[in-house]
Amino acid sequence: VLSFGLAGAASQLLGDMAHRLIPVTDREAASLVRSIRTAPLLFGWRGSTPVDTPALEELLLRVSRLVDDHPEVVAVTLEPVVVAPHGVSVLGA
Template sequence: DRDAAALIRSIRTAPLLFGWRGSDPVDTRALEELLLRLSRLVDDHPEVVGVSLEPVVVATEGLSVLSATVRVAHPPARSDLGPRTLPSY
């Protein structure tokens, strides 16, 4: 869960999520939960080779995914056998 929190805070526009210039902060915990669930989906189902969520609307309480596309194919061969982490940008 720390990886998801760090990923959200690492993007250049992160200040907009946390109440920039007097605006209300959004529910970043819901966004973190979405990232964690997507990660779990891909780990549990290797045949999922792509997920596109556009747009994701994050409100002060909760979020909505307005469109989702999931690509399914034969699972690619994994060369790593250990746990995976989210990349840091």
């Protein structure tokens, strides 16, 4: 199962996570990003700068592919992941 959510106390308290079965398609990755309640924060909520959601979706696809191709991988946690207006950086895995 591929799980996605934003970091932060509010998201964790609300249980704002979305899940999809692996392997995910590009459409499922896009849906995953948009399905959490805090998704507007990624798309320029209240005038903030939108982040590079295609790069985030690509990261989700790559993690899905990694786990699907290597069944010996039973868990992967990427945290924190910083998504900027151009690009994504995984700071911890």
